[in-house]
Amino acid sequence: MKLRGVLIIILLTAMLPFLPPTSAQSPLVIVPLNSDFSGVPGDTIIIPFRLENLGNQTLENVSVYITGPAEGFLYQSKVIREPIEPNQTYQDTLSVKILNADTGRYTLKLVARTGNTYSEAPIEVKVRLVVDYSLYVISEERYIYGHDVPLKLKAVTGANGVLTGRIGYHLSHNGHVIKNVSLVTYIRPDDPWEQEILLPKPGIGEYTLTLWANFSGVFKEVSKTFIVYQRNLTYRAFYRDGSINVEVYGEDGKGVRGIPVSINGTVLTTDENGRVIYAVSTPGTYRITLNLDGRIAHTTVNVNSLQMTLFQNKTRILVTVTDTKGNPLANVTVVAVGPKGTDYRVTDASGIAVVNLEITGYGTIMIRATSSRYLGTSANLKVAEPEKPSAPTTTSSSSPTTTTPQPPTTTIPSKPPRDYGPLAAILLIAGVILAGSSYMAFFRPTILEETLDRYYFVKVKAPRLNGVDNFRFERSVNAVEVRATKGRAKIEDGRVVWEIEHLEPEEEAYLQVILG
Missing domain, CATH: 2.60.40.10 (Immunoglobulins)
Structure with missing residues (x-):
């Protein structure tokens, strides 16, 4: 009997490492029916297990669940409400979904718990490599001749681990390969492979850029076609209003933006209207150079002074x-x-x-x-004001007084009044006209207007006897700038408005308008 007891103890000690761990004196045991699993991100793994009641009491409401890394997996849990009698077993399954876990082996645990009694058992999950990546060629569809062309290549991995392999590209012009590159590299998750290519002022024609790769035995390829073209541009250069003006036009007659223009060494660029305005203050010959899509044009503008x-x-x-x-x-x-x-x-x-x-x-x-x-x-x-001529003076000299005999006085009878006919009516009409003009000169302001080239002038003069209050002048003109010697002048809704609070008698004011 003693020998038999010793043998039983030795046997139990040898089997102890292979038994699933349980809490001390736990009647509940969870046993995985398979302890080794594998999958890729996106897979759902089904894990079968068995619950054993080794105690002498019925177990109810047993919670079973899986524990492991906090990220990369989605674990299932459940409550078994069916009673488990003493010395009975119960079988069921739990699931684990692999999310974005990196490649490798992971140790997870099956756990069963009821009240203060619990049991756990380890399982192994191997996450395999997913070979997934995308290739991109980034470029415009059209490029203007005479400028550098920037291109960009990109490879983005969707794998859950590092991808290694070969990547390369080739560039063709009008069907002929002009550049071919290949290299060995790798791509890490969330760390894309990128390369920039700069074509220095390529020639006119059609280009095709192809990017290819072979990572972990998976081959992919993508291409992008673009053209380099030259526009038929025209230009004119001239001096006007204190500035040299350069204008560049396309075939449609519209201004072309972004054309480099050099004026006496100063490099400028045409605006959205195709214009460059260069202010000058000294006369001379100004040399102008334009880059018209790779075609270099030269001209000069002579600036003269008055x-x-x-x-x-x-x-x-x-x-x-x-x-x-x-x-x-x-x-x-x-x-x-x-x-x-x-x-x-x-x-x-x-x-x-x-x-x-x-x-x-x-x-x-x-x-x-x-x-x-x-x-x-x-x-x-x-x-200086010119001197006014002085009035003539009369000089008298004293002389002796002599008496001269006077001839006898003859009385001539007066003639009857002369008949002027319609002259009286003419004089009356002239008086009325003179009175009217005098009224205009003495009581109403005088306004004179004059247009010269791109300039429009207005002159107002107050009457002789009294001033003018709250003077207002309006004209519908296409004005770009207004100036006034007195008062306020402004451009408003296609009209020029000039207002003066007060003019003294015979005071003058001027308005200058620059027309558009």
């Missing part, structure tokens, strides 16, 4: 305007500003404008000549 000579003739200033070669220039705006007011004039065919000093007053007169085709010029002239 020349002005001044001569005072009593109450007038004769302003002569010429170009740099001495040729007289007509239709040049001359503005004279003096202590009393401003006089606006325009040169005639001889290049002469006459400034009225009665309008500007005497003293220092600032005279400015402007034209849209030339650089303007200005000068100051100090003028």
Whole structure:
């Protein structure tokens, strides 16, 4: 008997490592029917198990579940409400869904619990590698000739582990391969493979870029076709209003944006309207270079300045305007500003404008000549009011008084009044007209308007006897800029509005409008 007991103890000790772990004196035992599983992300693994009641009491409401890594898996749990009698067993299954777990082996645990009694058993799950990746060729469909072409290649893995293999690309132009590259590399999850390619100013034609790869025995390929083309561009360059203007047009007549333009070494780019505006302040020859989609064009613009000579003739200033070669220039705006007011004039065919000093007053007169085709010029002239001629004086001398006999006085009878016929009516009508014009001059303001090229001038003069309050002037014109010597001037809804609070008697004010 003693020998038999010893043998039983030895046998139980040898089997102890192979029995599923249980709590101390636990009557509940969970036994997995298969302890080794495998799958890939997205798979659901079914794990069968058996519950054994080794106690002498019935077990009810047994909770069974799986534990393991907190991420990468989705575990199922359930409650077995069917009673398990002493020395009886119960079989069922639990599931594990593999989410985004990396490749490798994972140890999970089956757990059974009821009250303070529990049991657990290990299982092994092997996550296999999923070979999944995508290739991309990133480019535009059209590129303008004369510029560098940037391209980009990209490989993105969808695998749950590192993919190794070979990747490469080849570039063809009009059907002929011009570049071929291949290399060995790897791709990690969440770390894509990328490569940028820069084609320096490629020629005109059709290009095809193909990206291929062979990772873990899976081959893939993707291609992208694009063209390099040249536009038929035209341009013009000219000087106007103090700036050199360069305009570039496409075949549809619309302005082309993004064209490089160099003016005397200063590089600019055309705006959305295809224009470059370069302000100049000195005369000379300006060299212009344009890059018209790889076609280089050269031109020049000559900028000349106005020349002005001044001569005072009593109450007038004769302003002569010429170009740099001495040729007289007509239709040049001359503005004279003096202590009393401003006089606006325009040169005639001889290049002469006459400034009225009665309008500007005497003293220092600032005279400015402007034209849209030339650089303007200005000068100051100090003028003095001419002396007025003195009244003739009568000289008398004393002499001895002599008496001379006078002839006898003859009385001539007076003639009857002359008949003037309709002259009286004419004089009456002239008086009415004179009274009307006098009323206009004495009681109502005078408004004069004049248009010259892109300039529109308005002059208002207050009447002689009283001033003007709350003067307002409106005209519907296409204006881009307004200036006034007095009051407020603005552009509003396609109209020019000029308002002056007060003008003194005979006071003058001027409005200058630049037309669009």
